[in-house]
Amino acid sequence: MTSPQFLHRQYSALFAMSILLSGCAVTLMAPYDTKTEDMLTAIQSEFSAERQTLIYAYGTPDCLYSHQTAFYKKAHADIADLRVHASALAKNELTIREIGLLDQSLSDLEAIHKHREAIKTGNDQCMSADTMKDDFDGIEGTIGDILKLEVAKKRVTPGKDQ
Amino acid sequence: MADLDVGDLASQVAGAMIGQLAAYGSDAESYAKAEAQKIAISIAHIGELLASGAIDEYEAKLKFDIQRNATRTMLTTVEGIGIIAAEQAINAGLNAIKGLVNGALKFALLP
Numbered sequence: 001m002t003s004p005q006f007l008h009r010q011y012s013a014l015f016a017m018s019i020l021l022s023g024c025a026v027t028l029m030a031p032y033d034t035k036t037e038d039m040l041t042a043i044q045s046e047f048s049a050e051r052q053t054l055i056y057a058y059g060t061p062d063c064l065y066s067h068q069t070a071f072y073k074k075a076h077a078d079i080a081d082l083r084v085h086a087s088a089l090a091k092n093e094l095t096i097r098e099i100g101l102l103d104q105s106l107s108d109l110e111a112i113h114k115h116r117e118a119i120k121t122g123n124d125q126c127m128s129a130d131t132m133k134d135d136f137d138g139i140e141g142t143i144g145d146i147l148k149l150e151v152a153k154k155r156v157t158p159g160k161d162q
Numbered sequence: 163m164a165d166l167d168v169g170d171l172a173s174q175v176a177g178a179m180i181g182q183l184a185a186y187g188s189d190a191e192s193y194a195k196a197e198a199q200k201i202a203i204s205i206a207h208i209g210e211l212l213a214s215g216a217i218d219e220y221e222a223k224l225k226f227d228i229q230r231n232a233t234r235t236m237l238t239t240v241e242g243i244g245i246i247a248a249e250q251a252i253n254a255g256l257n258a259i260k261g262l263v264n265g266a267l268k269f270a271l272l273p
Contacts, residue, residue, distance in 0.1 A: 025256070028248060094239075102235070108227045108231075112225065115221060131216050134208055137204060138201075138204060139228060146239070
């Protein structure tokens, strides 16, 4: 009678041998890309700068969406550039998906900003540090996670010095 | 293949693979837990802002969408780390038996 352990052992052996026949290292994900990391870091800097701009501009006309459209325009364009660059690399679908989510979050932030200017009055038209904290933290987290995946592509063995 | 024992090779490949997967699995789990905590705090804060009237339902939905996108990105990164772990495990398995196989065959089948 054939035991499950025996079958498992045979399948493992077959699996190993099939890989052996390929005769080369297996690659399932795009390699680490310095430019992607640089572009992401630059986009993160834009968000950090905009957050500080809005904090300092609170209660002034500069806090309004209509005064900040240049930020949204540039951020959308930079994310589009990043998406095009990432799309040029093979086996990079996960990173491309993440960039799409980042752009969606930027659109959400823009919609919130626009909405406040349209329906609120006075200082409430601004996004205060407290009300926009979750949005910027969420977007920062999104960028941070895209970066973590990019850095993981360096294929450094866990537990060893990086 | 007279000098190569399939069972022994499979055992060495499996040992190397499991070592890689265990190391990455532990990293991915702690990473996911930390991110989940951050997102839970953000969602609770959105609830407070809505309750206090600082934001309306339209904004709350958009804010939640940003958090959901952050969660999706985190899970995608964990998925990607898992794929890289699988890749590393396969290659570690091959590397573990490289010397044995190439020596036995007197030919560099595994580069």
